Amino acid sequence: MRHISGIRRAVAAAVVVAAAATSCTVQPSDGTGNGAGKQQPDAKPSATAPDGKPSKSPSSKPDAQEALLSPGDEGKQVRELQARLRQIAWYFQYPNGKYDAATVKAVKGFQEKRGLAKTGDTDPVTMKKLVGMTSKPGYFELYAGGDQPPAKPDKRCLTGRVLCISKSSRTLSWMIDGKVVSTVDVRFGSQYTPTREGVFSVYWKSRHHVSTLYDTPMPYAMFFSGGQAVHYSSDFAARGYGGASHGCVNVRNEGKIAALFGQVQKGDKVVIYW
Incomplete structure (x- = not known):
């Protein structure tokens, strides 16, 4: 009986050695009979951002058409956009600094005429094209309709x-x-x-x-x-x-x-x- 036990121990040891020779690591069991951390040959590691959300793959193509200005925006940049569109007869109102329906309509018309994506948003490509066709608006162009900020009091x-x-x-x-x-x-x-x-x-x-x-x-x-x-x-x-x-x-x-x-x-x- 001792001899048989010795043989069994030798066989068990041989199995362990064989397993070690055909696997990089030994993964712990998850209790279901499957290796919880068993490595899959085609699996790719997933990157995780600091906030815990999956980050984009390095091979992901960046969105080059992300809007610089879009409906709802307000301010001097919108006013300048409107003034430039007004220079080339796409925007017919006085600049008001609000990206409203009239601005969307003007941007869409400009984009369609130039063969650009007709989104109504002002993306980098649209802005570059518009800047190349217009001159930087002066103060009185930006405030042609009024509402200009008052100067510093004398x-x-x-x-x-x-x-x-x-x-x-x-x-x-x-x-x-x-x-x-x-x-x-x-x-x-x-x-x-x-x-x-x-x-x-x-x-x-x-x-x-x-x-x-x-x-x-x-x-x-x-x-x-x-x-x-x-x-x-x-x-x-x-x-x-x-x-x-x-x-x-x-x-x-x-x-x-x-x-x-x-x-x-x-x-x-x-x-x-x-």
């Missing part, structure tokens, strides 16, 4: 009650003790009838004024220098910056100029600067 605007008017930003800010109460878009006189610059004061208010020189309405007029006044202009409201005043400071938002007219008092300061 130091003369920082005390008291002031109509602080910047020619560079084309804005009027109503300020009290250095704080901006409200801001409106404005336009000025042409090169032949320029709006005067300097420090003035409101010396007369006329709610329903009509110009005796040009026979045109000047509602909510607040005169500050001779015949020049801040007032509402229906022409500015209709034509925008395509026109000019005869020296007055035109406001196109009637509701805002009406509110301003009610707040400004005779003697309040007017500062006009670049």
